[in-house]
Amino acid sequence: MKTVADRKTLAELPDVMSVQQLGQFLGVHANGVYELVHQQSFPSVQIGRKFVIPKAGLVKWLETQAENKAVS
Structure with missing residues (x-):
């Protein structure tokens, strides 16, 4: 079974x-990830004291970041 570090694509x-x-x-x-999850625009869910990041939200966030950078 691959660990997350072994995975190369979203x-x-x-x-x-x-x-x-x-x-x-x-x-x-x-x-660095904790800094992101505390930003309102970053897709994360807090469950108790733990944060989780849905892949679908991450993909949309990354696309938005890339679009914003391309426009700037």
Whole structure:
């Protein structure tokens, strides 16, 4: 079974990821992901003290970020 760090494409990611899983995939420290989940525009859900990131929301967010950068 592949770990999140072994997955190379968004299609290979689980439907819902933890902060640590997303950090491993993106190659950033979990602290960087925590900064993102505290932004109102970033798609995350807090369950108790834990944050999870839905893959579908992440894909839309990434597309929006890329579009905004292209327009700037």
